[in-house]
Amino acid sequence: METNGSGASPIDEHLRAELRAIVGENAIVQRTSELKVYECDGWTIEKSRPDLLVMPRTTAEVSAVLKALHKRKIAFVPRGAGTGLSGGALPIQAPVMICTSRMNRILAIDLANRRVEVESGVVNLHVSNAVKADGYFYAPDPSSQMACTIGGNIAENSGGPHTLKYGVTTNHVLAVELVLPDGGIVELGGPVEDRWGYDLVGALIGAEGTAGIVTRATLKLLREPEARQTLLAIFPDVESATRAVSATIAAGIIPGAIEMMDRLIIRAVEAAFHIGLPDDAEAVLIIELDGLAAGMDERLVRVCELVRGCGAREIRIARDEAERANIWQGRKRAFGAVGRLAPNYATQDGVVPRTRLPQILRAIAAIAEHYRLRIGNVFHAGDGNIHPIVLYDERDPDEVRRAIEAGRDILKACVQLGGSLSGEHGIGAEKIQEMPLLFSPDDLMVMTELRRVFDPDGRSNPNKIIPTPGACVEVTTPHRQAAL
Amino acid sequence: MQAEHETERHPALRAATELSAIIGADRLRTPEGREALAADLIVEPRNADELSKIVFKCEVDGITLAPLGGARTLAEIRRTHVTLGVSLARMSRIVDYEPEDMTVTAEAGITLGALNQALAANRQHLPLDPPDPSSVTIGALIGASKAGPLRLTEGGVRDLMIGVRFVGHGGRIVRGGGRVVKNVTGYDLMKVMSGSFGTLGVVIEATFKVRPMPERYTIAMLSCRDPATAFEAAARIHDALPLIHLEVASPGIAQNLGVARDRFGVIVGFCGNRAEIDYQSDKIRALAGDAEVEVVRLASALRLYQRLRDFTLPVPGISARIATLPASLHRSLQDCAAEFCAHAGCGVAELFMPGELAADEAAKLVARWREVAAVARGHLRLLSAPPAIRGGLDFFGAPGDGVLALSRRLKAAFDPVGIFNPGCFIGGI
């Protein structure tokens, strides 16, 4: 079977020997059966296997590997944990995959300065776990935080439920060590707050692996809030739930998180975890307030008033940590619960201005009906960042086609409502064709020029983010390797 | 012919003649005030298309240009004039403001003061607070990445700007980001443009996240005998409470602000509902050690905040901004031996050295400050210096070789001909 959409592999015995000498035999995977694990990330509609996988342990090894590839003009794709949802780590005409999973050390914790320095393969949750006992946390908390890596977070500029109040990855990264595609090592930014010269760290974050391989990062830590209150509000319809989101924020209250689940998700979560969600609820909101203990009750009462005023028919307030965990479990494991409803699902990631949530949810319902698909919604409502989950069965090619088209229609609707294609999952391979909906050829050209500052030959994760004439393949049915 | 001879000698005259033909003579004027320190001729385009034509023309003819707001920063950093100063005074509309979405899009010529005035109707603001907001344009705010006390919790321009439009090389009108608060669609051109000091293009429009105005804004002022007591108290308070700003001021500045006399001042800003204000006020008193504490509220707090935000050296002298690891700031400021106003929680401080220094003394002083910053793994940027000695001072310093090489490539990619505010940024970019 042909891999990687390309012809004969450019990887010869010389290169294999050189790479073995750099990273050692056991840090290279080349057997087809073992490479199967790496043929896709969380965007499973498209699959493509790398010819070779390298798992370096140090910056020096990454640099040596990239030099070896640079000499031969071979393209590569960086990979963290492969939890990405837009096909970012999918190799497309990139024969070599470089995985950071062995670069997983926390290098330094500096609580006095609220900084932590990590290798890029460190798992997101491990950062917060390492400082939790001292009352600190690392704010960006993607729902995949048990698995995803800081390197992947930097590449995607990941967010999470609590980024409504605290900001996304780019607001919390001060410095990165980057290995450029030619193997050169450069330290961008520094441990201090003010940026010196151009904000190259900012330019790199969200570049989706197209600027080389991040090997280390200096992150900011935040103090754990003194108190939290988590509530679950149950609504008879989606509109009133979205009104409650706007009303809360308009009152000048910025909760730690506001998450929403619609009926399909509520039922799936209930079936899987039995957390006591009513079967006939059309929407629930999870609202988490955090801050000082002193003013919490007053604020909670205010939020309950607002939410009830918007039509919530029931509000449940977590009385202790166990109840709080129970509420969050429903949200954080919603994807898993949905996994029981259909063999496959694709998660979209459009964004709309918060006040357009009712319109976009109506549009999604209409699209689901039009394509005869089931679509559930579980998302970061406070940010207007939707996550429609499109259920399908990959054994049914027509359903796969409809799922892809429905996803595109949803993104078009987001753009029409003044929104955007992706709030946190990135463009990757998935949404590359939609970029012209939002950006002019000049915009895309300037972005390409920016990318070339880091990667002049376009060898770091090629064929991502910006559509290039000729290189792109129209995705109407699963291609490259059929997902069979 | 005489006239032709004149235009040959004066690129500004030639540019004026040719630009008049393209966009009309009424768009051009002579520089006023500080502008005269930076540019030979001022152009005031009315819209993106006019600016696009101007930039296209400049690139073809190799005419240098620099966007300017109040020309404050530009006057400090430029050693030679650019031919054309681009003022966006006629591009100063609020394009779109959705209070419920808490986003605002404005043309870059509007001042921060005017923008915040409009947002105040909904008890919202753009929490970026350099001195004298009524004379800082959004363009200058972005270009120089200006910030003030509120940076502790709100971050800087880079953290609040979610969309940008600029006119880049070839006259291309380029857009990045959008109007939604969370967005990873395409490369982050907002970060590229913020703090780029006009070297990559002319920002014409930006979209920001805005914030609710703080509730029951309150300030606690501590007056402390020595800097160690002041910084230690600040650190204890920062550790215990979610503040909105936290400053430590040296005696000269504390006195000027009316916070303390012959003592170091700690200025702690916080907000919240009634219970939170009471709790925080008590907590600050408890954590203040033996420092005297005075709490001021609402209108008095706002007046003090405005003095703090607007403070600039009232006499000739040098001012600079140092950034270090927060825990090292106290030590670094001691080593710098200057008056200071420190944003203590962020590890950033403004340094002030009043007095008429000779050029070589000033250069030595700045070099010493830079060494201090480097020891604390940070850096230092000059903010202002008297005209007589500016010429000999390096305002930005130069970061390491790797960063400089990438920075040069970025500059070359965005400005291949080198017309945008050339020669005065890091490493002479």
Ligand SMILES: Cc1cc2nc3c(=O)[nH]c(=O)nc-3n(C[C@H](O)[C@H](O)[C@H](O)COP(=O)(O)OP(=O)(O)OC[C@H]3O[C@@H](n4cnc5c(N)ncnc54)[C@H](O)[C@@H]3O)c2cc1C
């Ligand atoms: C169940 C589930 C829930 C999720 N929830 C969220 C959420 O709430 N918020 C959110 O933002 N995302 C979420 N995601 C998406 C995903 O987890 C994030 O995008 C994450 O940051 C990817 O990290 P990773 O280590 O798995 O990266 P990968 O998937 O391996 O790679 C992602 C991209 O990063 C690049 N990359 C990886 N490491 C490096 C490196 N060291 N240097 C340069 N480039 C690199 C890759 O080339 C690729 O383009 C979710 C995913 C799943 C499966």
Ligand SMILES: Cc1cc2nc3c(=O)[nH]c(=O)nc-3n(C[C@H](O)[C@H](O)[C@H](O)COP(=O)(O)OP(=O)(O)OC[C@H]3O[C@@H](n4cnc5c(N)ncnc54)[C@H](O)[C@@H]3O)c2cc1C
């Ligand atoms: C911590 C904090 C708490 C606050 N609490 C409150 C509060 O409780 N209640 C409240 O009402 N506000 C509050 N504010 C808002 C604050 O008072 C406003 O931001 C106000 O704009 C600051 O006014 P200023 O006098 O400092 O003027 P500046 O900050 O200098 O800016 C406003 C200036 O802009 C000028 N201006 C107006 N229109 C234009 C124009 N078209 N072009 C050029 N200039 C123009 C005005 O003349 C005015 O001088 C708070 C702000 C902060 C930072």
